[in-house]
Amino acid sequence: MANQETQLLDEIITTSRRKMMTFGAASLAGLVMAAAAPEAKAATASYSDSDILNFALNLEYLEANFYYLAAFGTTIDKANAASIAAGGPSAGIPITGSVGTAGTVSGGSLVPFKTVTVGSYATETAIEEGKHVLFLQSALSTAAVAQPAINLGTSFQTLAAAANTVTPAGNIPASFSPYASDDTFLVGAYVFEDVGVTAYHGAASLLTMASNLSAAAGILGVEAYHAGLIRTTLNYLDPTGSAGLVGYTTSISNLRNALSQAGLLGVAAGATSYDANPDDYGIATFTTPKGLGAGGSATAARIVDANPANVVAFARNTTQVLNIVTGGGAVNGTAAVSPAMGVFFPAGMNAGPNGFK
Amino acid sequence: MAGAGAVAATAAVAGCSSNGSMMGGGGTVAPYTDADVLNFALNLEYLEAQFYLYAATGSGLASTDTAAPSGYTGKYTEGTVTVGEAAQVPGLTAAQQDILNEIAFEEQTHVQFLRSALGSAAVPMPDIDLSFFGPLAVAATITTAATGTGSFNPFSSFDYFLVGAFIFEDVGVTAYSGAAPLITPAGVTSGYLTAAAGILAVEAYHAGYVRTSLTGRAIAAGSASAYPYLAAANLVEALRATLTVGNSAAPSTDGSVETLLVLPTSVTSPSAIVAADPTHAVGFARTVNQVHHIVYGSPTVGVAKGGFFPNGTNSIFATTTA
Numbered sequence A: 001m002a003n004q005e006t007q008l009l010d011e012i013i014t015t016s017r018r019k020m021m022t023f024g025a026a027s028l029a030g031l032v033m034a035a036a037a038p039e040a041k042a043a044t045a046s047y048s049d050s051d052i053l054n055f056a057l058n059l060e061y062l063e064a065n066f067y068y069l070a071a072f073g074t075t076i077d078k079a080n081a082a083s084i085a086a087g088g089p090s091a092g093i094p095i096t097g098s099v100g101t102a103g104t105v106s107g108g109s110l111v112p113f114k115t116v117t118v119g120s121y122a123t124e125t126a127i128e129e130g131k132h133v134l135f136l137q138s139a140l141s142t143a144a145v146a147q148p149a150i151n152l153g154t155s156f157q158t159l160a161a162a163a164n165t166v167t168p169a170g171n172i173p174a175s176f177s178p179y180a181s182d183d184t185f186l187v188g189a190y191v192f193e194d195v196g197v198t199a200y201h202g203a204a205s206l207l208t209m210a211s212n213l214s215a216a217a218g219i220l221g222v223e224a225y226h227a228g229l230i231r232t233t234l235n236y237l238d239p240t241g242s243a244g245l246v247g248y249t250t251s252i253s254n255l256r257n258a259l260s261q262a263g264l265l266g267v268a269a270g271a272t273s274y275d276a277n278p279d280d281y282g283i284a285t286f287t288t289p290k291g292l293g294a295g296g297s298a299t300a301a302r303i304v305d306a307n308p309a310n311v312v313a314f315a316r317n318t319t320q321v322l323n324i325v326t327g328g329g330a331v332n333g334t335a336a337v338s339p340a341m342g343v344f345f346p347a348g349m350n351a352g353p354n355g356f357k
Numbered sequence B: 001m002a003g004a005g006a007v008a009a010t011a012a013v014a015g016c017s018s019n020g021s022m023m024g025g026g027g028t029v030a031p032y033t034d035a036d037v038l039n040f041a042l043n044l045e046y047l048e049a050q051f052y053l054y055a056a057t058g059s060g061l062a063s064t065d066t067a068a069p070s071g072y073t074g075k076y077t078e079g080t081v082t083v084g085e086a087a088q089v090p091g092l093t094a095a096q097q098d099i100l101n102e103i104a105f106e107e108q109t110h111v112q113f114l115r116s117a118l119g120s121a122a123v124p125m126p127d128i129d130l131s132f133f134g135p136l137a138v139a140a141t142i143t144t145a146a147t148g149t150g151s152f153n154p155f156s157s158f159d160y161f162l163v164g165a166f167i168f169e170d171v172g173v174t175a176y177s178g179a180a181p182l183i184t185p186a187g188v189t190s191g192y193l194t195a196a197a198g199i200l201a202v203e204a205y206h207a208g209y210v211r212t213s214l215t216g217r218a219i220a221a222g223s224a225s226a227y228p229y230l231a232a233a234n235l236v237e238a239l240r241a242t243l244t245v246g247n248s249a250a251p252s253t254d255g256s257v258e259t260l261l262v263l264p265t266s267v268t269s270p271s272a273i274v275a276a277d278p279t280h281a282v283g284f285a286r287t288v289n290q291v292h293h294i295v296y297g298s299p300t301v302g303v304a305k306g307g308f309f310p311n312g313t314n315s316i317f318a319t320t321t322a
Helices: A002-014 A017-033 A049-072 A081-085 A116-143 A154-163 A182-204 A210-237 A245-263 A271-276 A318-325 B034-057 B094-121 B130-139 B158-182 B185-190 B192-221 B229-243 B288-296
Strands: none
Touching: A049 A081, A049 A116, A049 A182, A049 A210, A049 A318, A081 A116, A116 A182, A116 A210, A116 B192, A154 A182, A154 A245, A182 A210, A182 A245, A182 A318, A182 B192, A210 A245, A210 B094, A210 B158, A210 B192, A245 A318, B034 B094, B034 B130, B034 B158, B034 B185, B034 B192, B034 B288, B094 B158, B094 B192, B130 B158, B130 B229, B158 B192, B158 B229, B158 B288, B185 B192, B192 B229, B229 B288
């Protein structure tokens, strides 16, 4: 690592600003390498960096299609006037790859945005997630996997129902659609963004090469910006919780927490055990566990999804992430299931023989 | 990063023959330890925590969070805060107060967390000048751009607070990205890099909050002229770009290390919440020199103090070398 970094450094100094950025991100990823997320497959896997980046690429296919459909009314493989005007590529984003055949995207539609605020955020995020797909494809070159089959329609109703079964129970309507309004779009986006942060944080810990680490680590920060954007906007729209949006985020975070805890494997399946070490929090206010300055504790918002004991963001391993995005498809009792299928990935992710699916 | 033999945070000596280059190609930098890198971050967290705590509560860090830790044998002594106009921001809604409380709590916790990780090697708080916002704003020409008369004061209203916070947050994100490469492999094993990555994400959440708020409030106001704080924030970005010039030939430009905020005019025009490379949407990093240029308010190489740190950071990197 040190030598790689030193060499990269020299390259940076003598070349471009662009490399400078890569350097910082690469080294940051080295930082992420020591992430605390348990490595479910580490004992036996002979995976490569490409397997890790392809795992991320599957997630980016999911996110990019969600935002493209919401903002532009089309999947990422089809450019239209709106996506091009917003800064997207003039041609569709490739969805084919060396592993798997390009899957279709079911569900999803243009959101009838009413506010410039939410519409412009959706537009920005769609463009950025599309760039992440292209960036990972470029980094992986011929090793890039094809887009898996993706469900962005009924998957949300499935998750909503599931969120209402964990403890404490959620209250998301069974008919929930993220494409119905500005508000529901934000709730749909909420499902993804904090997961993106924890996934990049956790997956990067498996990477070995600085050049690949840069891809994962650099995107980590952007996903956290996105997550901050979504949580901030929900906070503005529902400052007291009376509009119900805060409750939705709590429900979703509780579900993600439950699925994530189960993804650790070996954790008892009882719902009440999930709250012992939560790794996800909704945007409801909380009382600071310590006083502010020399004063007492205070009521605080929760824009940041982090461990309140040290305010360090969470990391998740691939099984935890798979269990979230498949709605529990990665775990059977205390055993891992592969390929994990369900919810957003009805046929599982596309991955090489040693990849994560 | 030749410090392969470095051990743990507090005692190791990591000989880094390439550091001079790493710091930006210019001067000579003494060998440093992982503790030095974490202490650099701690200096920034002291500043951020004091700013947010004053804004949220009217008071700063508890003395137990600023004094030299038990067993500290380093050369730095505990500094003081020049309060200036720092005070609890008036006129906050309950929701706004909750936000300030949150960020204050989180930055305070970062101070405590880094001090805990560093143990007796943690540097005490340096002198911090919270009255520097005025001169900084003048340098950025914010007072003439914004509606208000008199000097810029981030403690005078929620919107001015957002501009003040804006000064720090993107810098925090990039500083953690830039400082991380200085941590040795042994430090990686020890988990220091893990912590820094997690804190980086938190800083990006904060930056996302500040940028979203400025953008959203500008949209709500209806025009750039009706909400001058968006333009003020972009003036901060422009100032940062000129401050980080160092020995390089020209100021960094929009898209190279900064992303200017925009005022979307329709549901189909993109906002610019994320500060990232416009080609790949990958986040930026800054070197310790670039960060010091910003917090000192000086583009000059060889400067060891100034701005928010009137007697310099309590850091081996305190003097800019590039």
